[in-house]
Amino acid sequence: MHELSATQNILRIVMDHAERNHADSVSAINLVVGDFANIVPDCVGYYWKIITEGTIYACAVLHFDRRPAIFECDDCGSQFEITREMTACPHCGSDHVTFISGDELLVESIEIVRNEKEK
Amino acid sequence: MTSIKVPIIENILEANDFVAEENRKIFSEHNIFCINIMAAPGAGKTALIVKTIELLKDKIRIGVIEGDTASVTIDSDQVVMAGAPAVQVTTAGECHMDAMMVRKGMEQLPLDDLDLVIIENIGNLICPAEWDLGSHADALVASVAEGDDKPWKYPNIYRNLDVLLITKTDLIPYVDYDIDHFKSGVEILNPGLVTFPTSAKTGEGFPAWTEWLLKKTKAAAEK
Numbered sequence: 001m002h003e004l005s006a007t008q009n010i011l012r013i014v015m016d017h018a019e020r021n022h023a024d025s026v027s028a029i030n031l032v033v034g035d036f037a038n039i040v041p042d043c044v045g046y047y048w049k050i051i052t053e054g055t056i057y058a059c060a061v062l063h064f065d066r067r068p069a070i071f072e073c074d075d076c077g078s079q080f081e082i083t084r085e086m087t088a089c090p091h092c093g094s095d096h097v098t099f100i101s102g103d104e105l106l107v108e109s110i111e112i113v114r115n116e117k118e119k
Numbered sequence: 120m121t122s123i124k125v126p127i128i129e130n131i132l133e134a135n136d137f138v139a140e141e142n143r144k145i146f147s148e149h150n151i152f153c154i155n156i157m158a159a160p161g162a163g164k165t166a167l168i169v170k171t172i173e174l175l176k177d178k179i180r181i182g183v184i185e186g187d188t189a190s191v192t193i194d195s196d197q198v199v200m201a202g203a204p205a206v207q208v209t210t211a212g213e214c215h216m217d218a219m220m221v222r223k224g225m226e227q228l229p230l231d232d233l234d235l236v237i238i239e240n241i242g243n244l245i246c247p248a249e250w251d252l253g254s255h256a257d258a259l260v261a262s263v264a265e266g267d268d269k270p271w272k273y274p275n276i277y278r279n280l281d282v283l284l285i286t287k288t289d290l291i292p293y294v295d296y297d298i299d300h301f302k303s304g305v306e307i308l309n310p311g312l313v314t315f316p317t318s319a320k321t322g323e324g325f326p327a328w329t330e331w332l333l334k335k336t337k338a339a340a341e342k
Contacts, residue, residue, distance in 0.1 A: 002213065002214050002215055002246045002249065002250075004213075005213065005217065006131055006132075009131045009132065009133075009134060009135075010131055012134070013127065013129050013131065013133075017125050017127055018125075021123065021125050027122060031131075036274075036275050037249065038245050038246065038248075038249060038275065082274065085271050085272055085274075086270065086271045086272075086274040086304060086307060086308065087271075088307060095303060095306055095307045096307075096310070097307055099278060099308075103275070105130065105131045105132060105249075106128055106129065106130055106131060107127045107128070107129050107131060108126075108127065108128055109124055109125060109126045109127050109128075110124075110125050110127060111122060111123070111124050111125070112122070112123050112124075112125055113120060113121070113122050113123075114120070114121050114123065115120055116120060116121060
């Protein structure tokens with residue numbers, strides 16, 4: 001629900017690294033998004049088009065590497081995914097569970113293009 | 120033309136987290152304890168804050184940063200009437216407050232003359248959980264009228280809480296609310312979370328909650 005501010009932050013990070021690496025354009029952006037980060041990829045793509053219009057970032061393809069929310073049972077040690085609603089351990093029913101991962105929100109890498117026309 | 124992959128691995132909210140860390144430092148330098156209060160719309164955040172101010176204003180100096188999606192001053196007016204300086208930060212429709220908005224609020228508060236700063240976040244159970252504001256403690260206000268299934272449906276916001284306030288307990292006879300079912304969901308996500316069942320109408324739970332808050336505030340002042 002806060003995709004606009006998230007998208008603005010993605011652009012800031014991408015611009016920073018594209019400029020530092022003398023990019024003429026950016027062809028792809030690889031993002032890691034955990035389910036618990038509460039970000040809807042389609043919305044990020046929508047805002048991306050709007051805020052990058054007419055720039056060297058406009059044609060970049062956004063790739064989303066979705067990561068599920070994973071919990072581990074403190075009692076039986078099994079790991080399980082939470083997709084929507086929270087549950088107790090599906091294997092042994094224990095309420096003692098620990099959050100392991102799934103709230104990532106990262107720019108993993110970008111793919112840049114250099115025209116090399118000066119050579 | 121060459122195509123190059125540039126590895127980055129940078130947290131998208133890193134800029135926010137940086138400002139949040141600065142905010143926390145500024146509060147600490149002023150010996151201020153800062154608590155961020157989150158909740159769904161209508162859970163009773165403002166009623167809780169107003170009653171808390173009334174009970175603590177003779178013991179400590181309290182300031183409030185009010186987050187609102189639009190520039191209506193209903194909440195901040197109530198806080199000022201209760202006897203605390205309040206600044207309003209509008210988020211222009213955004214669903215959450217971020218660390219920069221809190222900084223703007225801090226700049227308008229007399230930090231040298233305060234012991235406790237309460238941030239009233241935007242009414243929302245999803246987005247505020249993602250944004251560190253620079254508070255020392257995060258609280259959630261959950262009213263019994265919202266139902267006892269909320270920890271199961273909005274697990275993320277319960278994970279990193281320091282204190283939970285169950286509000287409107289005077290309504291329990293009139294709504295289908297099983298406090299044990301609610302607490303069992305909380306226990307999965309945040310074992311042993313400090314929880315105060317309260318009612319701003321009857322005053323139930325306020326002595327224990329304000330004592331907790333007072334203790335935290337005094338501990339911050341002594342550091």
